[in-house]
Amino acid sequence: MMDFSTFRAPILLWQQMAHMAFEAQMVIALRTAGLMGVLDQDVAEPQRMVMEKADAATEALHAALRAAGRGERADRVMAAALRPYRRRTRANMRRLSRKT
Template identity: 60%
Template structure:
């Protein structure tokens, strides 16, 4: 059978987690594009950071998934564990880029 969360609350938490990552990702992409076009100030290493964090997040997500699976976690718990590293990064990037643009814009 396919992926079935244990209950509706867990399914809702997963969807909220995915939605939050999606929204923050779009904010980060927009701010980075604005920085690349010169509309917002951007740190000179932002492009390198943008690529490197993808590798780091994927590695951390894979490790979190494996750890959850070896501990006998349910599929929804495994998925939540895999999403956490991406969520931490999108939230941190959105916060950092917003703070940097507000600080430099003042």
């Protein structure tokens, strides 16, 4: 018998990556507009932008190692690594696009 979840998993992972890529581009555009003075932006935003990269990378590495240590499939390890980045891009997009 065929397990159809193995066919569905890469598509769901691609979908999550596509969402994150869109949100990341929006965050880049909003931060660029803030740095240019077009949008109001917190003065600590440039520092936050740099610091969150290291935090997300560390969290993603730990999540991937935990998933791999549990013997998860490769797509689940990748999804675990993607989750911290996705959470941050979604939160940044919402925060930066709020009307002040």
